[in-house]
Amino acid sequence: MDIKKLRELFEDNYEELKYETGRSITLNMKEFAWQQVKLYYEKLGKVAKDMTEAEVKLILPEQVTPKGKKYTIEGIVDIVEKEDNITLYDIKIHNAEEVRNDKDLYRGQLNVYAHMWKNLKGTEINNMAVIATAPPPKLRQATSIGDEIAVDIIDDWNPIVELEIDNNEFEKQIKCFGETVDKIEEGEFKAPPLSKLKEVKKGQKAPFGTAVCRHCDARHSCNSYSQYINKVKLDEEILEVVESEDMVEQDEWKDAFMK
Numbered sequence: 221m222d223i224k225k226l227r228e229l230f231e232d233n234y235e236e237l238k239y240e241t242g243r244s245i246t247l248n249m250k251e252f253a254w255q256q257v258k259l260y261y262e263k264l265g266k267v268a269k270d271m272t273e274a275e276v277k278l279i280l281p282e283q284v285t286p287k288g289k290k291y292t293i294e295g296i297v298d299i300v301e302k303e304d305n306i307t308l309y310d311i312k313i314h315n316a317e318e319v320r321n322d323k324d325l326y327r328g329q330l331n332v333y334a335h336m337w338k339n340l341k342g343t344e345i346n347n348m349a350v351i352a353t354a355p356p357p358k359l360r361q362a363t364s365i366g367d368e369i370a371v372d373i374i375d376d377w378n379p380i381v382e383l384e385i386d387n388n389e390f391e392k393q394i395k396c397f398g399e400t401v402d403k404i405e406e407g408e409f410k411a412p413p414l415s416k417l418k419e420v421k422k423g424q425k426a427p428f429g430t431a432v433c434r435h436c437d438a439r440h441s442c443n444s445y446s447q448y449i450n451k452v453k454l455d456e457e458i459l460e461v462v463e464s465e466d467m468v469e470q471d472e473w474k475d476a477f478m479k
């Protein structure tokens with residue numbers, strides 16, 4: 221498929237989603253999404269073509285929290301099956317480096333999906349990985365200005381982060397989900413202070429506010445994030461990261477609140 225055709229499909233898909241959800245996004249956000257789709261296709265077209273089952277919905281109903289509340293776990297994965305070898309992929313719009321530096325967080329979730337797959341299909345998952353589609357800042361910058369060096373940077377970029385299968389992870393993760401559900405049900409949660417959002421975890425480049433909050437659905441009603449994204453009292457070195465990583469996010473924020 222050529223890029224023109226891919227763009228047409230992207231536009232059709234965007235219109236469909238707009239119709240289904242009744243929500244739109246800013247032009248900048250849309251272009252950012254297009255860049256991710258284009259780069260994903262250029263870099264991982266082969267993996268995409270090899271997919272034997274795409275967007276498989278996994279459901280694990282009737283789970284019970286430590287305090288007796290019932291809940292259901294759902295997830296969507298992609299599957300590549302080759303010569304009795306099954307690989308489970310979870311596509312995330314996160315940055316591959318962030319995923320590599322925080323593998324424990326993702327390993328638990330994917331092991332739950334592997335367990336759900338076995339319940340549903342009766343077969344074992346042999347390999348699993350996150351496909352982290354967010355281009356690294358260097359690549360994003362190069363593509364936005366149409367820079368030729370983007371080709372080399374694409375070659376260096378590895379968005380597939382493999383994770384180990386560990387059957388013990390399932391129990392651990394389910395316990396953690398249950399405890400979290402109990403906390404939410406009892407209204408026992410509050411956003412951390414701005415100082416936490418400014419923290420850079422060991423092995424990560426971006427602070428919590430960029431690495432984690434950017435993917436949080438509650439961020440538009442979170443006071444700490446509002447201070448962070450609007451650069452209230454941020455230190456110089458954090459400002460630099462926020463500047464390059466969160467430009468698109470700031471546009472969305474302004475669009476949502478300043479019209």
Ligand code: SF4
Pocket residue numbers: 411412417429432433434436437438439442443444445
């Ligand atoms: S944006 Fe989400 S993850 Fe970040 S501090 Fe607020 S509630 Fe927590």
